[in-house]
Amino acid sequence: MHVDVSQLTGGRTWSGDYTPDTEVVESLLDSTAVRPFNVALSATMVEDSIYLRVEVDGEVYARCDLCGAACKAHCGCVLDDELSLADEAYDAESNEYDLTSIIEEALAMSAPREARCSAECKGLCPRCGANLNHGHCGCAKETIYIGENNPFGAIKDLITGGAENGSTKV
Ligand SMILES: [Zn+2]
Numbered sequence: 133m134h135v136d137v138s139q140l141t142g143g144r145t146w147s148g149d150y151t152p153d154t155e156v157v158e159s160l161l162d163s164t165a166v167r168p169f170n171v172a173l174s175a176t177m178v179e180d181s182i183y184l185r186v187e188v189d190g191e192v193y194a195r196c197d198l199c200g201a202a203c204k205a206h207c208g209c210v211l212d213d214e215l216s217l218a219d220e221a222y223d224a225e226s227n228e229y230d231l232t233s234i235i236e237e238a239l240a241m242s243a244p245r246e247a248r249c250s251a252e253c254k255g256l257c258p259r260c261g262a263n264l265n266h267g268h269c270g271c272a273k274e275t276i277y278i279g280e281n282n283p284f285g286a287i288k289d290l291i292t293g294g295a296e297n298g299s300t301k302v
């Protein structure tokens with residue numbers, strides 16, 4: 133992918149969408165892409181500097197951070213860079229700037245920060261490892277649930293209220 137520098141003269145902004153090679157994306161992210169990634173590029177030139185913005189949008193197959201189930205994870209990043217016509221990537225003869233390495237850097241940076249099978253994922257029980265999305269295990273009940281027949285059931289609301297306003301007084 134190249135930007136034609138002659139298109140940037142006179143303060144004009146150049147922008148374009150680019151679909152990177154899926155094999156390149158997958159090797160940079162070490163994951164399988166759900167569909168081809170999109171890279172949105174925009175550039176403006178001030179004197180001999182090109183201000184470039186690279187925005188990556190994509191999705192890869194992943195495993196949920198909380199429960200390990202197969203899921204999809206969003207890949208995205210915005211990279212701003214200042215390019216100089218003194219850089220090696222600029223070719224004076226064709227008046228083009230080669231964006232390949234910057235795009236690859238942005239793609240690598242777009243690696244998912246988190247993967248969730250669903251927004252409501254309950255994860256695994258830290259004690260027994262049961263997947264809590266499939267129902268409560270015995271140990272989860274003991275720690276978080278105060279039942280109707282529990283002698284401390286009557287103070288449940290007081291405990292909850294106390295925790296919310298920061299007071300421990302009952
Ligand atoms: Zn999950």
Ligand SMILES: [Zn+2]
Pocket residue numbers: 257258259260261262269270271272
């Ligand atoms: Zn458990």
